[in-house]
Amino acid sequence: MALDEKNLEAMLDQYPAKVKRNRKKHILITNSKEEQIIEANTRTIPGIITNRGCAYAGCKGVVLGPLKDIVHITHGPIGCGYYSWLTRRNKAKTEEPGKNFLTYCVSTDMQESDIVFGGEKKLSKVIDETVSIFKPNAITINATCPVGLIGDDIQAVAKEAEKKHGITIMAFSCEGYKGVSQSAGHHIANNGLMDQIIGDGELEEGPKGKYCINILGEYNIGGDSWEIERIMKKIGYHIQAVMSGDGSYEELKNAHVADLNLVMCHRSINYIAEMLDKKYGTPWLKVNFIGVQSTINTLRNMALYFGDQKLIDKTEEVISSELAKIEPQLESYKKICAGKTAFCFVGGSRGHHYQALYQDLGIETTLAGYEFAHRDDYEGRDIISEIKGDADSRNIPDLEVTPDDKRFRLKISPERLEKLKEQIPLSNYKGMIPEMKDGRVVVDDLNHFETEEFIKALNPDIFSSGIKDKYIVQKMGIPSKQLHNYDYSGPYAGFNGAVNFAKDLSMSFESPTWNFIIPPWRETPLLEGSIEEGEA
Amino acid sequence: MEKEIIYSRNVNENPCNMCMAMGGIIPFKGIEESMVIIHGSQGCSTYMRRHIAEHFNEPIDVGSSSLNEKGTIYGGGDNLKKAIDNIIKVYNPAIIGVLTTCLAETIGEDIDGIASEYLKEKELNNLPIITVSTPGYGNTHAEGYWAAVKRIVTNLAIKKEKGSKVNIIIPQLSPADIREIKRLLQLMEVQYTLLPDFSDTLDRPFERSYKKITKDGTKIKDIVEMPDAVATIQMGVTIEENYSPGKYLEDEFGVPLYNTPIPIGLENTDVFLSLLSQLTGKEVPEALKQERGRLLDCMIDSHKYNAQGTSAIFGEPELVFAATKMCCENGIKPAVVATGSKTAKLAELVKPLCGDASLLDEADFVSIRSISTEMKVNVAIGNSDGKYLTEKEGIPLVRFGFPIHDRIGGQRLLSVGYIGTTMFLDRVTNTLLENKYNNYRKEMYQKFYWEPKKKTLAVPGS
Ligand code: SF4
Ligand code: SF4
Numbered sequence: 001m002a003l004d005e006k007n008l009e010a011m012l013d014q015y016p017a018k019v020k021r022n023r024k025k026h027i028l029i030t031n032s033k034e035e036q037i038i039e040a041n042t043r044t045i046p047g048i049i050t051n052r053g054c055a056y057a058g059c060k061g062v063v064l065g066p067l068k069d070i071v072h073i074t075h076g077p078i079g080c081g082y083y084s085w086l087t088r089r090n091k092a093k094t095e096e097p098g099k100n101f102l103t104y105c106v107s108t109d110m111q112e113s114d115i116v117f118g119g120e121k122k123l124s125k126v127i128d129e130t131v132s133i134f135k136p137n138a139i140t141i142n143a144t145c146p147v148g149l150i151g152d153d154i155q156a157v158a159k160e161a162e163k164k165h166g167i168t169i170m171a172f173s174c175e176g177y178k179g180v181s182q183s184a185g186h187h188i189a190n191n192g193l194m195d196q197i198i199g200d201g202e203l204e205e206g207p208k209g210k211y212c213i214n215i216l217g218e219y220n221i222g223g224d225s226w227e228i229e230r231i232m233k234k235i236g237y238h239i240q241a242v243m244s245g246d247g248s249y250e251e252l253k254n255a256h257v258a259d260l261n262l263v264m265c266h267r268s269i270n271y272i273a274e275m276l277d278k279k280y281g282t283p284w285l286k287v288n289f290i291g292v293q294s295t296i297n298t299l300r301n302m303a304l305y306f307g308d309q310k311l312i313d314k315t316e317e318v319i320s321s322e323l324a325k326i327e328p329q330l331e332s333y334k335k336i337c338a339g340k341t342a343f344c345f346v347g348g349s350r351g352h353h354y355q356a357l358y359q360d361l362g363i364e365t366t367l368a369g370y371e372f373a374h375r376d377d378y379e380g381r382d383i384i385s386e387i388k389g390d391a392d393s394r395n396i397p398d399l400e401v402t403p404d405d406k407r408f409r410l411k412i413s414p415e416r417l418e419k420l421k422e423q424i425p426l427s428n429y430k431g432m433i434p435e436m437k438d439g440r441v442v443v444d445d446l447n448h449f450e451t452e453e454f455i456k457a458l459n460p461d462i463f464s465s466g467i468k469d470k471y472i473v474q475k476m477g478i479p480s481k482q483l484h485n486y487d488y489s490g491p492y493a494g495f496n497g498a499v500n501f502a503k504d505l506s507m508s509f510e511s512p513t514w515n516f517i518i519p520p521w522r523e524t525p526l527l528e529g530s531i532e533e534g535e536a
Numbered sequence: 537m538e539k540e541i542i543y544s545r546n547v548n549e550n551p552c553n554m555c556m557a558m559g560g561i562i563p564f565k566g567i568e569e570s571m572v573i574i575h576g577s578q579g580c581s582t583y584m585r586r587h588i589a590e591h592f593n594e595p596i597d598v599g600s601s602s603l604n605e606k607g608t609i610y611g612g613g614d615n616l617k618k619a620i621d622n623i624i625k626v627y628n629p630a631i632i633g634v635l636t637t638c639l640a641e642t643i644g645e646d647i648d649g650i651a652s653e654y655l656k657e658k659e660l661n662n663l664p665i666i667t668v669s670t671p672g673y674g675n676t677h678a679e680g681y682w683a684a685v686k687r688i689v690t691n692l693a694i695k696k697e698k699g700s701k702v703n704i705i706i707p708q709l710s711p712a713d714i715r716e717i718k719r720l721l722q723l724m725e726v727q728y729t730l731l732p733d734f735s736d737t738l739d740r741p742f743e744r745s746y747k748k749i750t751k752d753g754t755k756i757k758d759i760v761e762m763p764d765a766v767a768t769i770q771m772g773v774t775i776e777e778n779y780s781p782g783k784y785l786e787d788e789f790g791v792p793l794y795n796t797p798i799p800i801g802l803e804n805t806d807v808f809l810s811l812l813s814q815l816t817g818k819e820v821p822e823a824l825k826q827e828r829g830r831l832l833d834c835m836i837d838s839h840k841y842n843a844q845g846t847s848a849i850f851g852e853p854e855l856v857f858a859a860t861k862m863c864c865e866n867g868i869k870p871a872v873v874a875t876g877s878k879t880a881k882l883a884e885l886v887k888p889l890c891g892d893a894s895l896l897d898e899a900d901f902v903s904i905r906s907i908s909t910e911m912k913v914n915v916a917i918g919n920s921d922g923k924y925l926t927e928k929e930g931i932p933l934v935r936f937g938f939p940i941h942d943r944i945g946g947q948r949l950l951s952v953g954y955i956g957t958t959m960f961l962d963r964v965t966n967t968l969l970e971n972k973y974n975n976y977r978k979e980m981y982q983k984f985y986w987e988p989k990k991k992t993l994a995v996p997g998s
Binding site: 050 | 545546548551553556558573577583585586589594595599602603604608615618621623625626637642643671672673674676742743744746748876
């Protein structure tokens, strides 16, 4: 089934006229012959049931939350802190005993009197208690909506506390009303980490004789980054820091020593990648470890960047040994998956990444989109200069960085950089749309109403999204695969992850459950003929 | 964790409750063709939908007025009106609930004013918009729930003539529990209005055509007629009067109020059925007497195992009270009885049952944990967040209440009535037995062969 402009119009006609006009700009049918523009990162219309969260969710929940040796204090009433308590399934292990605080939800639990009289005093008491209870390596303070409104100066409280306790204490003004989605919070978190942690360490360079990298925008959902690290270590890379899955303050403060930054989720972390380039002269490479072929491409691109024949050979050796292991396993799953269609609607990069994995398995993605991405994630970075800011984007401060006097070091010559840029996505991202076939639907900020309508129109075999839309889809008799938290499964990244994913999908397709949807009395009259006793 | 218990802390470490607006959503999900809008920035509603969906395994549509920074300065009236507009267009609801958030309350939004202005502008006379003030810093989700039920009643109820129905007002139970209560009412041949009835809306059977909102749930007309009832039975012994819808019906319309415990536990179920019998003049039918007999039989079978149980019970006050009662009836000793709510009532009610238990209100899991280990608790009863007690201290958890997000089927857990109590008690007993068998060998070994080493203190993150 396909969708054309006419059915799309008819579908959108069900909206009030103003809403229709707005939503139309967020939806397109891919056509490589035209220059296509999609609207993104603008405010969701009130009353339209979006999957987006808030700046606090992006800052505390996504970027900072996984940093395991830091205690993240939510400054606000209890709800926000509770709701972001370990909800993203980031995994972490720690070498330092007692320095993994991921399972804790720490809140100032503001009461009415704090709203009326201000919450600064309570916050500083909570910081004191946090230090004495946990003895963390650092502390973050995350503001929720009321904090900004009552005018608590959390930056000042953090500074005071830092002096008192002698550890890094950072305040993030990520009130939920800032920006239009989690995306604003990513930006705020990125600025803070760049400003206050990265570069704080003493290291001047990585371990001798090893290529040293950071993995940015990888959150270790279901153990993804462990699989990625396994492959990298096999090839011989040294991973300095992961931002921020299974990450830590201790690693992050020396992230400046890397020779290359890998960018997994472009949306949530490209700010840091750009700033690291400017400040330390480290380029970034857009990577994708979701899917077999894209993992291979990524590994080859990395080897090409370093241009060392030994590394290139080792990379090829690891690729073939990994393939030899997984290909027999994938075979039977591919048979089940082949010819199926999928919807792929996820946060800010997976909507793109998972299309590759679907393709590996012979599944066509007929609709894709992002929850909180910007235009460059759809159309590529070339259009960044065209993006006009609005009131919502202007209230997030930009951080100005300059080359570091001591530590700036060009990692590769400008000539080689330019040449490499033609071959690999170095400091560049081309976006999702150019990689999609024509006639596919791209939707920004898909909502509940449209989910239902698009399913009716395109009838996919699998719908991959999050928990909020999962049940609508399942109620419509279509299997769903949560790509935010993986339905308690994973990892899905890398080579072994692809097998896990194929297995989980096949299990959904093949589940006998679907056979029982139509009861026997609807299909054929019961008791056609007679049943002889004892025969069955 | 340091061993000393710090009672007067400022920090809330691992909360035992959620915020008011979260609780306020649930009752609206139990009214026919209803929709809810959260007035504030959109994060709150997204977070809440996520958590409710995870518990019930159902789609949870809740709108948001998506306030932005500008709205925080100039007020959010326009946004809220737009939200109502779009919700009407897409869902065509028969009733809309509007709940506030910390943000809306902090900037002092007049939601009543905005709602009535909207209705006037659009000349809508037949669409009730029910506003509820639910600031997150006000109280917990449990009070948010009651606040919403009360506003629904105060907004809709109109006295006409004397009827013959009984009002049944319930706290947040599982859909399976609600269905069981309805079955009991049917067996007792009672005409009733049950509010809020989310037994079908939040545990919907699979059907071929998906409907966004349905006619299931309490009928609006029935809520309007609640003042005509002969009595109100409100399962709300722990709620404060200002949150009590039953009290309102009594004060305003003279409907006699019977505040009873949730019928979990033998005696609580006896109370409920006797009351129904007294109100209707009908005898408790044979079928229910049989169920009572079976529960008693179960209690006799289990009491020897349960006598070895020491429990920590936590969650919403009303559920905690009922579960505590059930434990006491069969010899499971409650050592910690805790709620995240601010309430003195729970402690008052629980004291006569188990005076030496630690009674905590405004509790977080750190306080529950430290007392549980001190008192050698061997079974925890409450929502999924108690899994922390299992992970850190090895205390097994019987999942009960809301939210249950790490197991499937929270919506199907049956705990009310004689049958439900039997099943609930079995769950507790079996957990104690499993724990006992698992530790049996270890304990024997330790008793007879093993020289204990000095216990090392647990540290956070361990
Ligand atoms: S505590 Fe307040 S701000 Fe936080 S989620 Fe609840 S209503 Fe929203
Ligand atoms: S109050 Fe603000 S910070 Fe908290 S969840 Fe809501 S939108 Fe996010």
